[in-house]
Amino acid sequence: MPKQNPLSDSGKMDIQQWMRICQAYHSQLTSGSAGLVGNMAILPIRSQYRGPAPKTTDENDIIDEALYYFKANVFFRTYEIKCANKNQGIQDMKTLAISKFDIPGEAGFPLNPVYAKPSSLSEAETMxxxxxxxxxxxxxxxxxxxxxxxxxxxxxxxxxxxxxxxMDKSLSGFGHAYQ
Incomplete structure (x- = not known):
């Protein structure tokens, strides 16, 4: 049986189609229970920042795993590095982290087909x-x-x-206009 063409008439691939046909790396973090907000798991992390995520002392957490697989799964086409050194990079990342951003259910969130909209205002604040x-x-x-x-x-x-x-999506960032 021939493979179906995952591209639409416009030549663009749907996110869900891409996720079904591409090789995926599966998380090693499968034990334990995670809270949910919408359909997003609230996973424990080693963090120096306050927030709703439970603290963990494990050597590797979900952030370590995401960065480890970054090169294999995520390739940005239009992100321009404008930092000359680590201190400037850290400052820019802190500014980006606390800047306003869209969450699932809001028009500007790039992965809306993947994540459910929070069901209440308190759930949205937690997310x-x-x-x-x-x-x-x-x-x-x-x-x-x-x-x-x-x-x-x-x-x-x-x-x-x-x-x-x-995934042919621009995940907008600090000081940059993508697409």
Whole structure:
């Protein structure tokens, strides 16, 4: 039986179609229970930031796993690195993390087909707080990986992925207009 063409008439691939046909990396973090907000899991993380995520002392958490698989799964096409050193990168990531952003159910959220809209205002506030906490911690850890600890210069092995998109979607960021 021939494979179905996952592209629509416009030549664009639907997110759900892409998720069904592409190889996926499965999380090693399968034990324990996670709270839910909408259909988003509130997973425990090692964090220096306050938020609704439970604290964990495990060596690896969901942020470590996401960064580990970043190069294999996520390729940005239009993100331009404008930081010359780690300190500026950390400051930019902190500013990005606390800036206003859309959550599932809002018009500007790029992955609305994947996540359910929060059912109440308190659930929306919890989701926004959780995503803010993840953004803060992820930004800190990403800067630790991207910038060399000794020289403070960006790693060419991370920057080579700076001009790609994820699932043909632009996930807008600090000071940049995508698409």
């Amino acid at each position: 926004r707080a959780y995503l803010t906490q993840l953004r803060q911690e992820c930004g800190q850890r990403l800067c630790d990986k991207v910038f060399d600890g000794e020289t403070g210069k960006p790693s060419k092995w991370w920057l080579c992925f700076a001009k790609r998109k994820f």
